[in-house]
Amino acid sequence: MNAFxxxxxxxxxxxxxxxxxxxxxxxxxxxxxxLSRNGLVFLEEVFADERLARAVNNLLVVGFYLLNLGYVTVAMRHSEQVGSTKHRDGGTLVEDRAGAAGARRAALLQRLRPGPVPA
Incomplete structure (x- = not known):
């Protein structure tokens, strides 16, 4: 197809x-x-080693780029019309999946935290 x-x-x-x-x-x-700037503070608290926290933060940022830019390219390849992604409660499927993934990561990092949880 000639686009011009x-x-x-x-x-x-x-x-x-x-x-x-x-x-x-x-x-x-x-x-x-x-996310990188604000998440680094949390990761430094979870991991005792600052260097390890920065490495994990960089890996999370790379994963975020790959996931989002991969979705952008897949979304551009499909030419059919987009239907509604709204649920009955007003939320969207993307919001639900992003929220669930974030909650799982936070729970995992909370379990990895050394020592008692501050009040």
């Missing part, structure tokens, strides 16, 4: 993809930096 028409005008779908990519990549980088 003869002349100076591009197909509208190309512009939509460019905007989608720009917004998706920008949001992914912004959220990854925020």
């Amino acid at each position: 028409k003869i002349g100076r005008h591009m197909d509208i779908k190309v512009w939509m993809y460019l905007v989608y990519l720009t917004v998706s990549i920008g949001l992914t980088v912004w959220v990854a930096r925020a």
Whole structure:
């Protein structure tokens, strides 16, 4: 498929993809930096070794990039219309999965924490 028409005008779908990519990549980088900055404090408390905490934090950031940018590329490959992802309670499937995954990671890191839990 030739995305460019003869002349100076591009197909509208190309512009939509460019905007989608720009917004998706920008949001992914912004959220990854925020999670990395704030999550490092928690990881340093969980792991006694600061170097280990930074290494785990970097691995989590790389995983976050791979997961989100992988989803962006898969979403661009499917051309059918997107139906509603809303549940009856108003939440979305993505919110439910992200919340459950975050809760599992927090519970695992809480079990790895050395010593008693501060009140």
